[in-house]
Amino acid sequence: MGTSNSLGDFLRARRARLGPADVGLTPSPGLRRTAGLRRQELAGLAGLSVDYYVRLEQGRESNPSGTVLEGLAHALRLDTEERSHLYALANHAAGRNVKTVPARPAVRDNVRQLLQTVRPLPAYVLGRTSDVLAVNPEGLEFFPGMRRWPAPQRNTIAYLFLHPGARDFFADWKSAAASAVAQLRTLHAEDPHAADVGEFVTRMTQESPAFADLWQRHDVRRRRSGTETFHHPEAGTMTLSFEVLRLDHEGQRITIYQAQPGSRDHDALLRLSQLVRTGSSGPSHS
Template identity: 50%
Template sequence: MAPPNPLGEFLRARRARLQPQDIGLPPTIGRRRTAGLRREELAAVAGLSVDYYIRLEQGRERNPGPAVIVSLAQTLRLDADERRHLHRLADHAAGRQAERPPPRPAVSAATLGMLEHLRPWPALILARTGDILACNPEGLALYAGLDEWPESRRSIIRYIFTHPAARSVLAPWQWFAATSVANLRHWTGTDPDAPDLRRIHDELAAVSADFRRLWARHDVRPRRTSHKTFHHPGIGDITLTHQTLHVDDSSTRLSLYQPEPAYADQVALLAHTLETHLSE
């Protein structure tokens, strides 16, 4: 079996998305046998020899210089997130690897206290894998049915792809799924061999065709402020502003949901729905 080659996989995926005219080449006349750019076309525009680029894509060249990475990023029309991802993959290929965080970070007492003070706004502390390290009652109740799982299994990305309620609760489910996979891809770029990231990837890839399809796209996006809508069975439809704040400059993050004034009363009912469910 060939060794893992995340840098080559990313280059191939991005090359397949472009056509000659996208990078300033004349369009090909007739049917093309290659989906997207040919290696020869990409190498020519990036200023690389074809042989060198083929070795890079195949993983036989593992130490591309900064100028090569910048040229490839420009030629492949990568955005800022994708450029950072490409640089991290190149560092990994060359053996320049950052120190790994602990697989399941501890949550400080101060952070736990903050979750209580944020109520009734839903708030969760998440590991980079999406595992829930801590949350307030509203944060747990927001993802309806998540409380049915034991604490060790509670994970946002696992909920999205494997919980039977997810497709009816999350609106639209496709957006939640795509952004969660792009975020996992972002973290995987920082450490492609990390056991915690590999574990959740392998678990979801084994059970979800949707996860496998989205993973194969190589989309890369860290979490940013967004609006999320939930079709919650206990409080009805609700749209919240979602913010991600990293704790102590680590990969552990606070996932905070702020309601618009029109939804404030519904948010206040979230904890009650959880209490009612647990008492049944």
């Protein structure tokens, strides 16, 4: 008798019930040989690499994190009972007792107000492992394609390594990737037994060979203010300065991008804001 793979069976069954139109996707060309979403489509919606999602379906990965499960539940449009069932299957597959997923850290109301006050400048609040805890509309539009990820899955490091558009968006992707991993390595060194950091590193190492290679370099660095160039597919190329303000609350930090008024880079930021005003981007749900 073969090994049971109830989690993979459930994921395949729910994936087969959804078509591209159900989740706001334009059907890709070519004959669809199976019903429902393709694996790569669902992986993209859930903020996962295709390889990691395939391993989940095939039962070769049996310990998905709470963040991964939240992304899958959102992408599969699960209701409350189906979501609970997904968690139960995942806990059974991992051989662990059912436990409550920790709540995302709260962002203070005055910090959320600051995100709105600095508009139209893109701004967001990150948690310890770079989860996007709050973001203004321009900040969400800033990262091409991130708006399609469910809110619990939005993470700037995961975006760097897993989103197919990231290498085009960051003009110097190698530098940005090395910096992101070095920041995470610094956090890990400060508290090697932190569960949130360990869980995130495990997930990223499994999903991204590029992340795994950089993690083994043991570089350390803190995220500081600086300048970076981006290629936005609609707003255009922009070189922006950014300020990182550390908040005295559970390791949270706020990042704000800006450019000199009257410059071409500032014009690109205004085009980004126009994309929001014309309704090309939906609500952030953050």
